[in-house]
Amino acid sequence: xxxxxxxxxxxALSMKKSVIRELLKLTTQPDIIxxxxxxxxxxxxxxxxxxxxxxxxxxxxxxKALQYGTTEGDNDxxxxxxxxxxxxxxxxxxxxxxxxxxxxQALDMLPKLFLDPGDYVIAGRPTYxxxxxxxxxxxxxxxxxxxxTDNDGFDMVELEKRYARAVRDGKKVKYVYVIPDFQNPxxxxxxxxxxxxxxxxxxxxxxxxxxxxxxxxxxxxGETLPSIYQLxxxxxxxxxxxxxxxxxxxxxxxxxVGWVMAHPEFIQKLVIAKQAMDLCTxxxxxxWLAEYLKTGKLYxxxxxxxxxxxxxxxHMVAMLEKYMPKRYDLTxxxxxxxxxxxxxxxxxxxxxxxxxxxxxxxxxxxxxxxxYFDEPEHNAxxxxxxxxxxEQIEEGVKRLAEVVxxxxxxxxxxxxxxxxxxxx
Amino acid sequence: xxxxxxxxxxxALSMKKSVIRELLKLTTQPDIIxxxxxxxxxxxxxxxxxxxxxxxxxxxxxxKALQYGTTEGDNDxxxxxxxxxxxxxxxxxxxxxxxxxxxxQALDMLPKLFLDPGDYVIAGRPTYxxxxxxxxxxxxxxxxxxxxTDNDGFDMVELEKRYARAVRDGKKVKYVYVIPDFQNPxxxxxxxxxxxxxxxxxxxxxxxxxxxxxxxxxxxxGETLPSIYQLxxxxxxxxxxxxxxxxxxxxxxxxxVGWVMAHPEFIQKLVIAKQAMDLCTxxxxxxWLAEYLKTGKLYxxxxxxxxxxxxxxxHMVAMLEKYMPKRYDLTxxxxxxxxxxxxxxxxxxxxxxxxxxxxxxxxxxxxxxxxYFDEPEHNAxxxxxxxxxxEQIEEGVKRLAEVVxxxxxxxxxxxxxxxxxxxx
Numbered sequence: 059x060x061x062x063x064x065x066x067x068x069x070a071l072s073m074k075k076s077v078i079r080e081l082l083k084l085t086t087q088p089d090i091i092x093x094x095x096x097x098x099x100x101x102x103x104x105x106x107x108x109x110x111x112x113x114x115x116x117x118x119x120x121x122k123a124l125q126y127g128t129t130e131g132d133n134d135x136x137x138x139x140x141x142x143x144x145x146x147x148x149x150x151x152x153x154x155x156x157x158x159x160x161x162x163q164a165l166d167m168l169p170k171l172f173l174d175p176g177d178y179v180i181a182g183r184p185t186y187x188x189x190x191x192x193x194x195x196x197x198x199x200x201x202x203x204x205x206x207t208d209n210d211g212f213d214m215v216e217l218e219k220r221y222a223r224a225v226r227d228g229k230k231v232k233y234v235y236v237i238p239d240f241q242n243p244x245x246x247x248x249x250x251x252x253x254x255x256x257x258x259x260x261x262x263x264x265x266x267x268x269x270x271x272x273x274x275x276x277x278x279x280g281e282t283l284p285s286i287y288q289l290x291x292x293x294x295x296x297x298x299x300x301x302x303x304x305x306x307x308x309x310x311x312x313x314x315v316g317w318v319m320a321h322p323e324f325i326q327k328l329v330i331a332k333q334a335m336d337l338c339t340x341x342x343x344x345x346w347l348a349e350y351l352k353t354g355k356l357y358x359x360x361x362x363x364x365x366x367x368x369x370x371x372x373h374m375v376a377m378l379e380k381y382m383p384k385r386y387d388l389t390x391x392x393x394x395x396x397x398x399x400x401x402x403x404x405x406x407x408x409x410x411x412x413x414x415x416x417x418x419x420x421x422x423x424x425x426x427x428x429x430y431f432d433e434p435e436h437n438a439x440x441x442x443x444x445x446x447x448x449e450q451i452e453e454g455v456k457r458l459a460e461v462v463x464x465x466x467x468x469x470x471x472x473x474x475x476x477x478x479x480x481x482x
Numbered sequence: 483x484x485x486x487x488x489x490x491x492x493x494a495l496s497m498k499k500s501v502i503r504e505l506l507k508l509t510t511q512p513d514i515i516x517x518x519x520x521x522x523x524x525x526x527x528x529x530x531x532x533x534x535x536x537x538x539x540x541x542x543x544x545x546k547a548l549q550y551g552t553t554e555g556d557n558d559x560x561x562x563x564x565x566x567x568x569x570x571x572x573x574x575x576x577x578x579x580x581x582x583x584x585x586x587q588a589l590d591m592l593p594k595l596f597l598d599p600g601d602y603v604i605a606g607r608p609t610y611x612x613x614x615x616x617x618x619x620x621x622x623x624x625x626x627x628x629x630x631t632d633n634d635g636f637d638m639v640e641l642e643k644r645y646a647r648a649v650r651d652g653k654k655v656k657y658v659y660v661i662p663d664f665q666n667p668x669x670x671x672x673x674x675x676x677x678x679x680x681x682x683x684x685x686x687x688x689x690x691x692x693x694x695x696x697x698x699x700x701x702x703x704g705e706t707l708p709s710i711y712q713l714x715x716x717x718x719x720x721x722x723x724x725x726x727x728x729x730x731x732x733x734x735x736x737x738x739v740g741w742v743m744a745h746p747e748f749i750q751k752l753v754i755a756k757q758a759m760d761l762c763t764x765x766x767x768x769x770w771l772a773e774y775l776k777t778g779k780l781y782x783x784x785x786x787x788x789x790x791x792x793x794x795x796x797h798m799v800a801m802l803e804k805y806m807p808k809r810y811d812l813t814x815x816x817x818x819x820x821x822x823x824x825x826x827x828x829x830x831x832x833x834x835x836x837x838x839x840x841x842x843x844x845x846x847x848x849x850x851x852x853x854y855f856d857e858p859e860h861n862a863x864x865x866x867x868x869x870x871x872x873e874q875i876e877e878g879v880k881r882l883a884e885v886v887x888x889x890x891x892x893x894x895x896x897x898x899x900x901x902x903x904x905x906x
Contacts, residue, residue: 061688062722062748065656069620070595076757083552100545108548109540116533121524124532124734128507159583159738162761170619171494191758195594196493232489264485298486310548312765314583324486333500334615337586340764341736 068175073195076187077428081413087420091454093441094422096242096397099370102363103310104355111350115342123345129329129337131157131317132344138351139317145357146275148288153322156329159339161272161304161316165192167331168268168300172232173198178224181235182212184400184429184438186242186270189235193431200431201231205244209391211252212236217259233266234259238286239274240396243429243440247394253286260298266324269301272316275308275360277395278368287319297321305347307397308360313343367397367444370451374399374443377452381459383466397444400426407465408436415464421457492599497619500611501852505837511844515878517865518846520666520821523794526787527734528779535774539766547769553753553761555581555741556768562775563741569781570699572712577746580753583763585696585728585740589616591755592692592724596656597622602648605659606636608824608853608862610666610694613659617855624855625655629668633815635676636660641683657690658683662710663698664820667853667864671818677710684722690748693725696740699732699784701819702792711743721745729771731821732784737767791821791868794875798823798867801876805883807890821868824850831889832860839888845881 081094115123119134130136136152143150158164165188169179175197181189183202193200201224206213224231236256238248248256260267269286284292287301297320304316318328332338350356371393378390378399387404401423403409409425416422426438446454505518539547543558554560560576567574582588589612593603599621605613607626617624625648630637648655660680662672672680684691693710708716711725721744728740742752756762774780795817802814802823811828825847827833833849840846850862870878 062690062751065596065690066751067594067596067598067601067620067656069598070751070755073754073758075754095550097550100549103544103548105540105544105548109537109544112536112540113533116529116536120527120529120533122736124527124529124736125524126519126521126730126735159760159764163759166759170491172489172491174491174493177491188758188761195755195758196491232491266486266489306550310766311550312546312548314760314762314764327486327490327494330497330499331494331619334497334612334619335587335590335759336583336738337612338738340583340738340767342734342767343764 068197069195072197074191076191077425081422081424090417090420090422091446091450091457092422093443093446093454093458094424095445096442097445098307098311098397099363099366099444102359102366104359107353107355108310108346108350111353112346114349115345119345123342125341127338127341127344129333130325131155131339132341132348134348135344135351138348142351142356143319148285148319149291150319151322153325154319156318156320156325156332157339157344158316158318158332159336160306160311160314161270161302162188162192163335164302164316164318164328165189165270166195167328167335168233169193169196169198170331171327172266174230176230178229178231179233179235180217180221180231181431182237182241182244184243184426184435185235186237187428189270190429190431201229202431202433205246209244209246211238211246211248212256214252214255214259221263231265233268235268235270236286237270239271240276240393242273242396243398243424243426244400245391245393245396245398247280247283250283253283253289257286257289257293257299261294261296265298267299269299271301272304272307273396274303276364276367276397278364278371279394297324300324308363309347309350309356313340313347315339315343315347370443370448371399373448374441374451374455377455381456383459383463388462397442399441399443401439401441403437403439403462404466404469405437406469407462409439410436412461412465416458416461419457419461421454421461423458492621493619496621498615500615501849505846505848514841514844514846515870515874515881516846517867517870517878517882518848519869520866521869522731522735522821523787523790523868526783526790528783531777531779532734532770532774535777536770538773539769543769547766549765551762551765551768553757554749555579555763556765556772558772559768559775562772566775566780567743572709572743573715574743575746577749578743580742580744580749580756581763581768582740582742582756583760584730584735584738585694585726586612586616587759588726588740588742589613589694590619591752591759592657593617593620593622594755595751596690598654600654602653602655603657603659604641604645604655605855606661606665606668608667608850608859609659610661611852613694614853614855625653626855626857629670633668633670635662635670635672636680638676638679638683645687655689657692659692659694660710661694663695664700664817666697666820667822667848667850668824669815669817669820669822671704671707674707677707677713681710681713681717681723685718685720689722691723693723695725696728696731697820698727700788700791700821702788702795703818721748724748732787733771733774733780737764737771739763739767739771794867794872795823797872798865798875798879801879805880807883807887812886821866823865823867825863825865827861827863827886828890828893829861830893831886833863834860836885836889840882840885843881843885845878845885847882
């Protein structure tokens with residue numbers, strides 16, 4: 059190997075491999091049932107309509123779609139997104155929009171624009187692992203905020219306390235990051251009160267508020283609440299909310315297209331960052347999605363996706379109830395949307411260790427610890443219900459329950475049942 | 483506007499807008515003849531074959547192409563690239579390859595992996611503006627090396643001198659960046675001797691050598707020389723060369739797909755960086771290009787592109803000879819490949835100022851100063867010959883020559899002919 063090690067930047071040294079993506083590799087064996095990924099159900103992809111839309115691009119826009127595009131994004135796609143968001147009550151001009159190479163790119167831009175080494179981002183404990191990775195790749199840190207026991211958003215008392223302490227300690231906190239709709243990994247949906255409270259917190263402290271909303275439209279129960287972006291628009295309209303969306307969960311991830319909604323001046327800042335990152339997002343894919351959006355068929359796709367995910371979520375919850383041991387210290391979330399359940403296990407179970415037994419038993423999950431920047435909890439896991447079929451969900455949960463039961467039994471059998479620690 | 487200014491990172495403050503992309507906006511008026519962009523000729527795009535390949539993706543690989551993919555890149559595309567490179571004498575395994583969201587993304591990864599604020603990259607004076615931007619976005623710096631008067635690569639004496647001085651001054655130099663085939667912006671093609679010399683320099687100083695090769699196959703005259711990546715492979719095979727390529731100049735830029743060839747261990751480093759940047763490159767586009775490559779038709783497209791560009795380059799050179807004033811201090815390169823000519827003007831002409839007059843006269847170029855990290859030369863410009871039609875090339879050069887002549891005449895008329903400086 060070339061001797062590059064002494065040359066790497068501090069950024070490079072602070073980067074961490076994605077546990078999820080490493081797990082995904084583990085789980086490519088065909089007989090494993092993987093609840094690890096965040097993959098949408100391929101049966102929701104409107105393949106024929108997308109084929110027709112792609113073909114229309116070749117007929118109508120070939121020279122443009124195959125050429126370089128602007129960094130800001132394709133005007134046709136932006137026009138369609140303005141209409142799409144209007145249907146959801148969001149008023150936009152194209153200047154409020156930046157097209158990105160899916161929302162992970164936007165997640166990478168934010169620490170690039172805001173974080174000097176050692177600076178902090180306020181985010182959930184737990185929170186999306188890709189966000190943590192992006193922050194780490196700029197040597198940033200996370201000021202982790204636990205969720206309230208009501209599962210309705212941050213514990214606001216803790217937020218105020220931890221923020222005040224951080225400021226007192228001279229820490230530079232640069233922005234707030236939240237996923238109010240069906241948080242990854244917890245599935246938590248923020249209440250209206252908490253949405254208003256976090257917006258007020260951002261106003262009070264002059265902090266940008268990043269609202270990551272990939273699952274917002276994937277609501278299969280309950281009432282849609284206003285996004286924080288909307289609350290700002292309808293209220294003081296200070297333009298401090300940066301909302302991020304993607305086609306990955308509502309249409310197809312393979313197109314790698316997302317969009318950022320923000321104040322036009324901030325969009326211009328993002329554009330400068332993006333110029334050096336990839337010049338422009340896949341032009342063909344932008345024209346293709348614009349053609350598809352023009353058909354108006356996306357709404358029905360989202361509706362069907364929600365129905366399917368509701369059934370799958372209900373099935374997974376039913377299977378957990380059927381197979382998992384019934385204990386006060388073994389619980390799971392029952393989300394009204396999104397793609398994931400979050401299972402909390404007895405304190406003594408370390409899911410980082412248990413994953414090897416699970417993979418042996420041909421079932422996979424994401425270890426809960428992956429979703430913490432520091433001081434991880436080890437007794438939780440994230441499981442996905444969107445990708446697997448109904449029979450796989452039953453079989454997978456059954457296997458997972460066996461693995462969990464074995465852990466509990468080994469613990470309850472006492473030290474005799476366990477490997478004696480060294481020195482004993 | 484939200485009060486974000488005090489929150490921006492030092493990275494953000496060191497970012498600069500791309501002069502080229504700003505110029506491109508200026509030149510969207512339909513009656514302007516723009517030699518500013520680096521756009522390939524749309525008439526080279528094999529639209530029908532690409533349509534068929536895209537359609538085949540829907541028929542054969544829809545579920546995979548529309549889903550998330552691996553960060554490393556699609557295996558089908560990698561297999562095709564292994565064959566493609568083999569035809570050019572490069573021996574690869576898929577582990578030597580990373581698929582990127584076009585080469586600008588790779589240009590962004592390198593400073594991310596290697597540069598701490600203030601660290602240096604060795605690069606040409608001038609060099610590609612997107613490389614400078616990427617380096618600046620990590621607060622990196624460029625140790626600029628002038629080209630030899632033989633136009634065959636770096637002035638190696640200056641390289642040794644400037645490198646030694648930098649090391650003596652405690653500067654951290656992290657890698658070498660070169661574009662040996664038809665350098666952007668100068669059009670210079672490095673001689674075999676210079677290729678060997680820069681490789682030896684990298685060996686001697688244990689530096690990674692980044693070989694940016696977007697135009698390598700766009701050679702329309704002369705003999706192809708081995709790439710530096712090949713020279714390493716065929717010689718000491720130390721694996722320190724990182725070669726970057728893209729479909730943007732040999733097929734279509736709109737697909738936003740490129741590839742990096744490097745030592746497998748370094749590829750794995752890039753993968754970790756890429757995970758946090760965009761998870762994976764457009765999966766549909768990767769499958770689509772793989773299908774297209776399988777037809778074997780790319781080689782004919784490249785051949786036709788080269789023929790067309792040779793004709794356009796010859797035409798542009800002929801028009802420059804026809805319309806430009808004949809002077810020892812007004813010269814242009816005559817490249818054997820690539821997309822650009824580099825025009826050097828009399829010292830007293832500042833192309834940063836002249837651009838406004840040119841745009842008024844409905845012709846555009848890129849100011850030479852954009853291609854310097856520091857201490858820019860102001861009496862040069864880059865003009866593109868791939869995009870415009872033959873009549874446009876004649877008309878555009880004619881207009882440009884008028885603008886240049888007016889500058890020369892104003893200068894030769896002496897102070898009377900110019901605006902009197904303040905205080906005179």
